[in-house]
Amino acid sequence: MARVVHNLLLLPVRLAHRVRVWGYWSLIYGYCALGAVVALLKLCWSVLLRPTATFRWAIRDAPPACLNDTSLGTHCYVRIKESGLRFHYVAAGERGKPLMLFLHGFPEFWFSWRYQLREFKSEFRVVAVDMRGYGESDLPLSAESYRFEHLVTDVKDIVEYLGYNRCCLVGHDWGGTVAWLFAIHYPEMVTKLIVLNCPHPSVFTDYALRHPSQLLKSSHFFFFQLPRFPELMLSINDFKALKALFTSRSTGIGRKGRWLTAEDLEAYMYALSQPGALTGALNYFRNVFSSLPLSQNHVRSPVLLLWGERDPFLEQEMAEACRLYIRNHFRLNIISGASHWLQQDQPDIVNTLMWTFLKEGEGRKSYRN
Numbered sequence: 001m002a003r004v005v006h007n008l009l010l011l012p013v014r015l016a017h018r019v020r021v022w023g024y025w026s027l028i029y030g031y032c033a034l035g036a037v038v039a040l041l042k043l044c045w046s047v048l049l050r051p052t053a054t055f056r057w058a059i060r061d062a063p064p065a066c067l068n069d070t071s072l073g074t075h076c077y078v079r080i081k082e083s084g085l086r087f088h089y090v091a092a093g094e095r096g097k098p099l100m101l102f103l104h105g106f107p108e109f110w111f112s113w114r115y116q117l118r119e120f121k122s123e124f125r126v127v128a129v130d131m132r133g134y135g136e137s138d139l140p141l142s143a144e145s146y147r148f149e150h151l152v153t154d155v156k157d158i159v160e161y162l163g164y165n166r167c168c169l170v171g172h173d174w175g176g177t178v179a180w181l182f183a184i185h186y187p188e189m190v191t192k193l194i195v196l197n198c199p200h201p202s203v204f205t206d207y208a209l210r211h212p213s214q215l216l217k218s219s220h221f222f223f224f225q226l227p228r229f230p231e232l233m234l235s236i237n238d239f240k241a242l243k244a245l246f247t248s249r250s251t252g253i254g255r256k257g258r259w260l261t262a263e264d265l266e267a268y269m270y271a272l273s274q275p276g277a278l279t280g281a282l283n284y285f286r287n288v289f290s291s292l293p294l295s296q297n298h299v300r301s302p303v304l305l306l307w308g309e310r311d312p313f314l315e316q317e318m319a320e321a322c323r324l325y326i327r328n329h330f331r332l333n334i335i336s337g338a339s340h341w342l343q344q345d346q347p348d349i350v351n352t353l354m355w356t357f358l359k360e361g362e363g364r365k366s367y368r369n
Contacts, residue, residue, distance in 0.1 A: 036226055036229065039229065054237055055236060057235045060266070060269055064266045064267050065263065066267055072090055072114055072117050073121070074090065074091055076088070076089055077089075080158070080161065083150070083153070085132055085137070086138045088130040088135055091127045095163075097124055098123070098167075099164045100124040100167065101159065101167045102116060102175070103169070103175030105171075105172045105176065106174045107272055107281050108268070109135035111267050111271070112128075112343065114344075115350075115351065116343060116350070119347075120351075120354075131174075131178070132154055133284070134281060139277070139279075141276075145283070146283040147291060155182045156186060166188065166191050167189065169192075169194070170196075171194075171195055171198065172196040175198075176195040179198075180193075183301050193304070197311050199319065201292065202294055202297045204314075204318060217313050217314065217315065225286055235278065242272055250312055254339045299327065302329040303326050303331070304333070305331070306335060306354075307333070307334050308335055311339065331357055335350070
């Protein structure tokens with residue numbers, strides 16, 4: 001009898017949970033459908049205006065010279081035994097110096113850290129990785145291969161392969177998400193955490209569900225859940241949408257920023273035009289809804305969060321809210337007039353703020369193994 005009463009009392013709780021789950025996935029699929037309709041309209045309009053050019057795009061056969069600039073470092077490869085994946089990275093600075101590991105965002109690759117590789121190689125062993133599915137690193141075909149736990153394990157394996165047991169970890173955008181997660185799960189391996197234009201994953205989840213304006217700015221998350229169609233939309237008109245991300249007034253580098261040169265932009269087109277490259281990049285998004293919310297949240301490393309004021313994808317209020325999950329020193333710097341592409345937009349300011357943070361507290365000796 002008592003068991004029956006207990007089950008009856010739990011019934012409203014279970015029902016409420018099921019309603020919340022149903023509402024959550026209904027919202028996601030509804031936004032996916034809306035994104036598909038909007039994209040289809042854009043495609044039809046492009047076909048009407050440029051019927052022959054719309055479905056024409058070129059795979060770049062040779063890398064531009066800037067990707068072989070020796071001042072940026074040496075191109076290296078590592079094959080991880082556990083995953084079987086081969087990773088490409090560019091490294092500079094003396095071996096044995098403290099490790100500074102850079103994780104790029106979407107739709108970027110190691111080259112987005114070119115200004116930081118030059119800047120910090122005097123005091124650190126700097127390593128900029130092509131994350132799985134990007135650049136010259138291996139591209140797993142299954143979307144399941146891009147779950148959070150695999151991305152975090154990649155970082156651990158790479159740090160250990162390089163001969164270190166800890167590092168200063170720097171991440172931007174999706175690389176920032178992976179950096180947050182790595183610091184949560186492996187606090188002993190992160191001496192200091194530097195994140196650019198990426199909120200703590202739990203902050204993003206909580207804030208987006210409460211602010212429709214942020215859901216609207218994150219509409220690409222929903223559109224990218226669709227198979228194949230997003231790849232097509234990013235490819236048409238010779239990758240026009242990808243070029244616009246970096247160069248348009250609404251989403252690109254600001255007027256006062258350091259604009260991409262034609263060669264810089266071609267470097268991105270070279271990396272992203274390769275067969276399967278867009279699918280690898282989009283697979284990061286295709287696992288995000290099943291990976292949240294997090295079961296662990298707290299970061300125990302000192303954290304520097306740099307935020308471009310003009311980020312069109314992320315609302316600034318999330319930056320301050322990250323403080324709730326940090327159990328150590330937290331420094332937040334909002335950079336006026338800067339875009340989402342912060343380390344390329346304002347490299348001098350970013351580098352100066354990073355140096356200031358790195359010199360705080362324990363000093364540089366704390367980075368050594």
